[in-house]
Amino acid sequence: MASSPRTNRRSAKPPTAGTDKVTIRDVALRAGVSTATVSRALNRPDKVRAATRERILKVVEETHFVYDGIAVSMISRRSRTIGLIIPTIMNSIYAASTQSIQRAAQAGGYTVLLGVSEFSPKQEAVLAQRLLERRVDGLILTGGNHDPSLIKKIRANGVPFLITWKLMRDQDWPSVSFDNYKAARAAVDFLVSLGHRRLGLVCGRTDVNDRALDRRRAFEDCLQRHGLSTNPALIHERDFEMEEGASAMAAMLDTPEPPTAVFCANDIQAIGALSLCRERGLEVPGDISIVGFDDLPATSYTRPKLTTVRVPAHDMGRRAAEIMIASIERRTPVQSVELQTELIVRETTAPPGRRVF
Amino acid sequence: MASSPRTNRRSAKPPTAGTDKVTIRDVALRAGVSTATVSRALNRPDKVRAATRERILKVVEETHFVYDGIAVSMISRRSRTIGLIIPTIMNSIYAASTQSIQRAAQAGGYTVLLGVSEFSPKQEAVLAQRLLERRVDGLILTGGNHDPSLIKKIRANGVPFLITWKLMRDQDWPSVSFDNYKAARAAVDFLVSLGHRRLGLVCGRTDVNDRALDRRRAFEDCLQRHGLSTNPALIHERDFEMEEGASAMAAMLDTPEPPTAVFCANDIQAIGALSLCRERGLEVPGDISIVGFDDLPATSYTRPKLTTVRVPAHDMGRRAAEIMIASIERRTPVQSVELQTELIVRETTAPPGRRVF
DNA sequence: TCAAAAAATGTAAACGTTTGCATTTTTGAG
């Protein structure tokens, strides 16, 4: 809007002008060669005579020339860029996969364009549109809950994408993830196997988070499978805050028949819940057992140490990025991968019944 | 490398070809107008007749046309992109500022290009070079420890940049941050004012982290100012892991004259240190006081709750992004801002001496 | 020393938009 691109500032520019952007043309001029030769000196050094190359490289050095990846993208029709959308970065479990994605992308010569959707498919769609406009070569999404028109657009634009944090059975939705349902089932089965009969659940909001939904379903199915009743007062969907875990736990304890074990479908809430129990003078696991989910580093530093489900966040991130890059470069469909989880039994779980409520 | 850009696939393409990228030209063709009109319909709707506009918009819808931001960047010479380099995303305090930067950037119509340097100026330089190549409109860096040639390159390319997490006194280095030295001094002064005379320090590695250096200097200056001796055995530089905080604390406790108070220059290490004390059966704060730094959410959920320094991570991120965007759009120099910190006294600090070591 | 082969370099088009200016179409007043 400010200046017309028509105005040819360059031709009027003295050879050593201010901080104006230096282009390959400037370098060519100063080195007394054509732009083609500069380009070759930079990309295929063996294709230009040593003397010329050195002269060019010197000018590049002097002028701090940085080649314009945008122009290159224009020609090559690849941006060497991967779009990543996560629901939040504040839960360090997403930070973990993000860091691994970023690292693997960088290793492969790609840069990560980051979007944070804050659990809103709508906002995600806006974000993703922007990433598509930036011509990302691939798109890594979180979970399976997306605006349908977004997915259509991604497909129409031929941009490879994959899902993390949620195992998709659907062939058309490649995913690199573990199985939330299976992982949660293992946790709940473990509590039942310890003898617990009154179980509580704290999880994320299933309306905006299909991973939370998988885990909740696993919980409910488990109870049913074992012939246990599900008490709605013992199921709480909350945001990912320690505070929320604490208040959910408080609500359950204030119930006529409090649970003897609580499955918190993520560690953040579990830490809050655990903290509240101790504040109320309850023994964990003597009075009540708690299982978390994610295996955050902090879970080894709670008192007592938290039993939880270890999730392959780093591995998932790395694999996702590698698979994405392979798909981009080989122009091949994205490969789905299922990763495994592991129940880490620490100190917050025991058979029930030491105290009667 | 694969296909020559010369080959004009387009002219040979049947009107309803596969998933090939749809360009403004395709839309123009199908709508029976020129590319200029399509462009105007999209960007200045009032400049085209309603009937035409609708026809075009319908085609856009049908073809899932996504306009090529790369081509637009090419012309406008702005990428609507902000580069952000942080040392790690795993420490949730950086995640906090990152999230706020991302949010503010998005609100302003910008996308964030993320780089994680892992505390290496060398890696940072590589990353930043890549961001410059991607023609970021601005660059947000962490701390003041950078490859000098990188800074020169940033300047030569006329890309505005700013520093977060470290207050720069130098005019040439705009920063949006709080003062690490001042903040750390407040924490140590507080411990001294409680009566502590043997103080320990756990902090990050000062050779790669100038924020840690500021905090360490504050610690040492404080002791000296109060006429206290500094015992090298009570100063530990460690990585940002709870485990590291724990082992540093262990080392100090195993010393002939253990400290009665320890300043951990970040909460991660503080949580580890606190955990170790309790494992050894020490009363906190009865036997030993601990102060952290960052005010992570988790610090309200440790037993006892951690005294720490609250850092304006979110505010800093938001301001940094806003200031950067203002600088980009108004072509004005970046404004420096100093933010304030606050000592949050919780439960891990008390006068010394209940127990004699 | 010379011609042919090989190597180095140059020329110009292309990538997908936006936009100043030119041209065409529509509108509206008389």
Place this chain on the structure above:
DNA sequence: CTCAAAAATGCAAACGTTTACATTTTTTGA
């Protein structure tokens, strides 16, 4: 209806690279 003014649309250049092909220079081998 006419014609001038206004509105709508089209044309074509430009952004900064890369690269096929053309041209020039260097090398090689008799």
